[in-house]
Amino acid sequence: MLFTGEGFMEPRASNLTDNFIQEIIDKDKKSNKYHGRIHLRFPPEPNGYLHIGHAKSIYLNFGIAAHNNGLCNLRFDDTNPSMEDTEYIESIIRDVKWLGYDWEDRLFYASDYFEAMYDYALQIIRAGKAYVCDLNPEEIRKFRGNFNKPGIESPFRNRTIEENLVLFTKMRNGDFPDGSRVLRAKIDMSSPNLNMRDPVLYRILRATHHRTGNKWCIYPMYDYAHPLEDYYEKITHSVCTLEFEDHRPLYDWVLNVLNLPEPPQQIEFARLNLNNTIMSKRKLRKLVEGDYVSGWDDPRFPTLSGLRRRGYTPEVIRNFCEQISISKSNSVVDIRFLEHCIREDLNLQSPRVMAVLRPLKVVLVNYPENQVEEMDAENNPENPNAGKHKISFTRNIYIEREDFCENPPKKYFRLSPGREVRLKNAYIIKCEDFIRDEKTGEVIAVHCTYDPESKSGRPGAERRVKGTLHWVSAEHALKAEVRLYDYLMLEKNEETVISEEGEDFIRQLNPNSVEILKNCLIEPALSTASIGSRYQFLRKGYFCLDIDSTKDKLIFNRIVSLRDSWAKILKANNK
Numbered sequence: 183m184l185f186t187g188e189g190f191m192e193p194r195a196s197n198l199t200d201n202f203i204q205e206i207i208d209k210d211k212k213s214n215k216y217h218g219r220i221h222l223r224f225p226p227e228p229n230g231y232l233h234i235g236h237a238k239s240i241y242l243n244f245g246i247a248a249h250n251n252g253l254c255n256l257r258f259d260d261t262n263p264s265m266e267d268t269e270y271i272e273s274i275i276r277d278v279k280w281l282g283y284d285w286e287d288r289l290f291y292a293s294d295y296f297e298a299m300y301d302y303a304l305q306i307i308r309a310g311k312a313y314v315c316d317l318n319p320e321e322i323r324k325f326r327g328n329f330n331k332p333g334i335e336s337p338f339r340n341r342t343i344e345e346n347l348v349l350f351t352k353m354r355n356g357d358f359p360d361g362s363r364v365l366r367a368k369i370d371m372s373s374p375n376l377n378m379r380d381p382v383l384y385r386i387l388r389a390t391h392h393r394t395g396n397k398w399c400i401y402p403m404y405d406y407a408h409p410l411e412d413y414y415e416k417i418t419h420s421v422c423t424l425e426f427e428d429h430r431p432l433y434d435w436v437l438n439v440l441n442l443p444e445p446p447q448q449i450e451f452a453r454l455n456l457n458n459t460i461m462s463k464r465k466l467r468k469l470v471e472g473d474y475v476s477g478w479d480d481p482r483f484p485t486l487s488g489l490r491r492r493g494y495t496p497e498v499i500r501n502f503c504e505q506i507s508i509s510k511s512n513s514v515v516d517i518r519f520l521e522h523c524i525r526e527d528l529n530l531q532s533p534r535v536m537a538v539l540r541p542l543k544v545v546l547v548n549y550p551e552n553q554v555e556e557m558d559a560e561n562n563p564e565n566p567n568a569g570k571h572k573i574s575f576t577r578n579i580y581i582e583r584e585d586f587c588e589n590p591p592k593k594y595f596r597l598s599p600g601r602e603v604r605l606k607n608a609y610i611i612k613c614e615d616f617i618r619d620e621k622t623g624e625v626i627a628v629h630c631t632y633d634p635e636s637k638s639g640r641p642g643a644e645r646r647v648k649g650t651l652h653w654v655s656a657e658h659a660l661k662a663e664v665r666l667y668d669y670l671m672l673e674k675n676e677e678t679v680i681s682e683e684g685e686d687f688i689r690q691l692n693p694n695s696v697e698i699l700k701n702c703l704i705e706p707a708l709s710t711a712s713i714g715s716r717y718q719f720l721r722k723g724y725f726c727l728d729i730d731s732t733k734d735k736l737i738f739n740r741i742v743s744l745r746d747s748w749a750k751i752l753k754a755n756n757k
């Protein structure tokens with residue numbers, strides 16, 4: 183685990199063109215390995231939706247290919263029918279496109295190679311390098327030994343080639359029950375690398391495959407299938423995550439035993455980990471199937487569909503991937519850095535509007551009833567070309583409940599008895615009185631006077647007061663629902679969560695990861711918002727119109743709050 187600075191990884195400048203994978207490619211180009219061809223692939227298994235970790239892999243594979251005038255395929259590694267589904271295929275295609283990548287006509291399925299893989303297995307048997315083994319899975323595990331103990335050879339290891347050919351053909355023909363036999367590579371039961379102790383190449387499994395249906399009842403194992411998939415597609419550099427490092431000798435063994443020309447080479451990099459986040463597809467799936475979240479696109483999810491619904495753009499995710507390092511040692515990226523990336527984007531892009539999330543009524547007792555003034559509001563102070571829009575100002579308005587305090591603590595510069603504040607884009611008001619609910623004692627309205635000389639933009643407006651509040655007109659505001667999100671997981675570090683045995687990660691779910699506010703009031707300008715459009719609600723954060731919205735019921739997701747704790751960390755580190 184690599185932690186730097188305050189315990190969090192520093193972002194770094196562009197790394198797509200300057201990393202250890204590129205160094206390998208440069209060397210290969212120089213030596214004319216693969217005749218100068220550079221061909222990569224992104225090979226998801228369609229057993230869940232893509233998450234931001236996959237985005238790093240997509241960014242890297244497609245990015246490095248493009249940088250080297252090479253190609254990158256999209257390939258579904260669909261060799262495990264019991265977990266896979268076309269819903270996942272469709273979502274993966276949508277998400278890779280959304281991220282901005284193009285595989286042209288190179289969309290492949292591992293299942294298209296099943297027949298050829300089978301023929302190669304026969305070839306390996308004929309070479310005396312694979313055998314059918316009748317041990318059950320439990321026995322195979324026991325015979326394998328461990329780091330301290332060499333394995334024991336299977337009693338079926340020395341079957342004749344002829345017998346193996348007959349048995350393997352029968353396996354394919356469905357003559358044996360599931361799990362009763364496997365095809366194993368004949369390598370070395372005393373290898374220090376457990377993956378080389380006669381690994382299983384094929385198993386018997388009666389499951390309907392989403393593409394090949396019931397044609398097959400034997401399926402290749404990942405370690406056997408993957409190098410062959412890469413070989414068929416003429417991949418040169420097969421980039422994957424570090425957990426496959428110990429599998430590389432087996433990857434090479436398969437290509438070598440078949441004597442295949444120009445074999446691809448496997449290169450491993452460190453996967454992306456984010457704190458307060460779960461990123462294993464298996465675990466995300468548990469949360470979806472157990473109704474812990476609203477679906478794969480739940481805005482709290484690190485899936486690309488969740489991030490999209492939350493208000494993230496492909497540019498922001500690519501920019502994030504650009505800045506996290508490509509390395510060979512595992513690390514955890516602070517999720518606040520991801521938030522920093524979206525905040526920078528939103529700050530430049532999003533129109534400013536006013537929305538009151540927890541409304542408290544304010545009556546301006548000296549403001550004429552029925553009068554409406556149109557106030558100018560800047561759309562984006564960061565962008566002078568963004569223009570202005572009008573906001574109606576009236577006698578009855580709403581402010582944020584937390585912006586009034588009967589007995590203010592020190593340094594409370596908002597509204598309190600006898601004090602003045604400015605209403606953004608409008609007037610200075612002074613609190614004269616307030617009304618309580620007789621039963622509950624809760625403050626239900628505040629009475630204020632406004633200073634007619636203090637209108638924003640006028641000479642009298644130069645008079646300064648400490649606090650500026652956002653507000654909406656009671657007569658004009660629209661009702662909306664707002665969903666405030668917090669981190670999905672309590673744990674700071676995914677590694678600790680993952681190391682928990684069993685389904686304990688469920689206990690690490692943040693019980694307060696969403697708060698739904700149903701009675702928010704927003705500027706009428708938002709009535710024309712389209713799904714996915716993003717705004718800054720002044721003082722409250724960045725929000726995006728959720729897909730659940732209807733014309734009569736607007737629902738906003740908070741993308742991120744305004745406070746940038748990452749910027750603070752950087753500043754503290756630079757001191």
Ligand code: ATP
Binds near residue numbers: 226234
């Ligand atoms: P998960 O553990 O989330 O289920 P996976 O590795 O099983 O992920 P695959 O569909 O096999 O998922 O992944 C496709 C590609 O994406 C692989 O090359 C894998 O190495 C890469 N990948 C998966 N997770 C990450 C991650 N967190 N960071 C970077 N790359 C990743």
Ligand code: MG
Binds near residue numbers: 227
């Ligand atoms: Mg996998």
